Amino acid sequence: MRLTTKGRYAVTAMLDLAFHSQTKPVTLTDIATRQTISLSYLEQLFARMRKAGMVKGVRGPGGGYTLSRDAYQINIAEIIEAVDEPVDSTKCGGKSNCHNDQPCLTHDLWMGLSEQIRAYLKEISLGQLLERDLVSEVAMRQGEQVIEMPVRHERMSA
Amino acid sequence: MRLTTKGRYAVTAMLDLAFHSQTKPVTLTDIATRQTISLSYLEQLFARMRKAGMVKGVRGPGGGYTLSRDAYQINIAEIIEAVDEPVDSTKCGGKSNCHNDQPCLTHDLWMGLSEQIRAYLKEISLGQLLERDLVSEVAMRQGEQVIEMPVRHERMSA
DNA sequence: CAATACTTGACTAAAATACTTGGTTTATTT
DNA sequence: AAATAAACCAAGTATTTTAGTCAAGTATTG
Numbered sequence: 001m002r003l004t005t006k007g008r009y010a011v012t013a014m015l016d017l018a019f020h021s022q023t024k025p026v027t028l029t030d031i032a033t034r035q036t037i038s039l040s041y042l043e044q045l046f047a048r049m050r051k052a053g054m055v056k057g058v059r060g061p062g063g064g065y066t067l068s069r070d071a072y073q074i075n076i077a078e079i080i081e082a083v084d085e086p087v088d089s090t091k092c093g094g095k096s097n098c099h100n101d102q103p104c105l106t107h108d109l110w111m112g113l114s115e116q117i118r119a120y121l122k123e124i125s126l127g128q129l130l131e132r133d134l135v136s137e138v139a140m141r142q143g144e145q146v147i148e149m150p151v152r153h154e155r156m157s158a
Numbered sequence: 159m160r161l162t163t164k165g166r167y168a169v170t171a172m173l174d175l176a177f178h179s180q181t182k183p184v185t186l187t188d189i190a191t192r193q194t195i196s197l198s199y200l201e202q203l204f205a206r207m208r209k210a211g212m213v214k215g216v217r218g219p220g221g222g223y224t225l226s227r228d229a230y231q232i233n234i235a236e237i238i239e240a241v242d243e244p245v246d247s248t249k250c251g252g253k254s255n256c257h258n259d260q261p262c263l264t265h266d267l268w269m270g271l272s273e274q275i276r277a278y279l280k281e282i283s284l285g286q287l288l289e290r291d292l293v294s295e296v297a298m299r300q301g302e303q304v305i306e307m308p309v310r311h312e313r314m315s316a
Numbered sequence: 317c318a319a320t321a322c323t324t325g326a327c328t329a330a331a332a333t334a335c336t337t338g339g340t341t342t343a344t345t346t
Numbered sequence: 347a348a349a350t351a352a353a354c355c356a357a358g359t360a361t362t363t364t365a366g367t368c369a370a371g372t373a374t375t376g
Contacts, residue, residue, distance in 0.1 A: 001161065002162060003159065003160055003161040003162075003272070003275070005364075006363085008268050015267070029321085037366095038365070039366090040368085041367095047323075047324085057321090057322055059320090059321065059322055060319095060321070060322085060373065060374025061320045061321070061375050061376070062321090062375070063322065063374075064321080065322090110170075113282075120274065132267065163333080164332085185352065186353080187351095195334090199333085199334055201355085202335095204353090205354075208353095208354095217341075218344050218352060219343065219351040219352060220343085220345090220352080221342085221353065318376090320373100320376100321375105322371105322372080322374095323370100323371075323372070324369100325368100325369090325370090325371100326367100326368085326369090327366105327367080327368080329364100329365085329366080330366095331362100331364070332361100332363075332364085335359080335360075335361090336357100339354100339355080341352100341353080341354070342351100342353075342354095343351085343353100344350080344351080344352095345348100345351095346347100
């Protein structure tokens with residue numbers, strides 16, 4: 001399992017989607033502007049995630065993307081795996097024919113490590129993340145000046 | 159914390175070093191050939207690790223590198239951190255001024271995740287890794303056919 | 317039918333990764 | 347002292363990945 005910015009983009013986008021798609025589909029354009037990620041890059045990421053069966057695209061006006069499962073049934077590991085294509089980190093093409101002169105010493109070591117991290121991220125669902133984020137959002141807002149009252153509900157969509 | 163192949167190279171090399179430098183310094187050339195990593199790339203990685211104070215270079219013939227601490231006092235997280243320079247993954251330049259219009263939703267989420275992984279890798283020492291690897295080495299050898307038969311191994315590379 | 321918005325693919329720019337070349341210093345060995 | 351073996355150093359190059367762009371499609375709703 002690799003941890004790069006690409007995976008973070010994907011998780012961010014999914015989190016945004018989970019948050020805003022409660023009632024209706026969310027367009028990538030919206031996510032792009034909210035999260036300041038380029039639209040076409042998002043398109044690429046979502047194409048992969050759609051193939052992985054975690055989001056559904058709804059075409060036509062009023063369309064966009066929705067989660068294809070409950071947010072609590074989508075874990076972080078699969079999001080990351082969906083977007084970054086697997087590199088065989090083994091240098092011996094998967095088959096462990098590499099212990100005669102002990103090249104790739106780290107073979108199963110790194111695999112093990114990587115697997116641990118994957119397991120960890122697999123236990124965290126998008127739903128949990130959303131909860132956690134909302135909690136910290138609230139905490140933040142409470143620490144903030146809340147005084148500016150009137151109209152403001154667009155804060156969400158802005 | 160980022161997990162990339164670069165970090166894996168570093169860990170691999172350090173593991174090799176820990177394993178072979180019990181008695182005398184190990185040359186990068188040796189590590190390079192054993193682990194099939196380019197010599198100069200290793201030089202770059204070791205330059206960083208030397209600056210981080212985890213290895214010592216010994217010049218002149220018969221020289222090479224040694225660990226500057228006991229293998230049990232070097233953890234995996236610091237190896238990785240030594241070689242890949244930090245990117246601010248926050249998009250808001252470290253200072254968390256990013257909750258007004260909620261860009262970077264994942265801000266502290268990802269930081270948290272990343273921190274968890276770092277903590278995990280920090281608890282694993284080079285020494286432990288070495289032990290573990292030696293154990294599995296032995297296990298492999300015991301499990302193997304030591305007879306090495308006729309020719310048919312090409313199925314693997316096909 | 318027309319507008320909207322997803323789909324697809326090819327392409328480009330920038331960054332990170334991996335490697336190369338060609339040195340210099342330092343210490344050992346002959 | 348000379349040759350040698352190694353670390354150390356500094357550019358530069360190639361490859362891959364990341365991120366973003368563009369444009370021609372296709373499906374859906376109104």
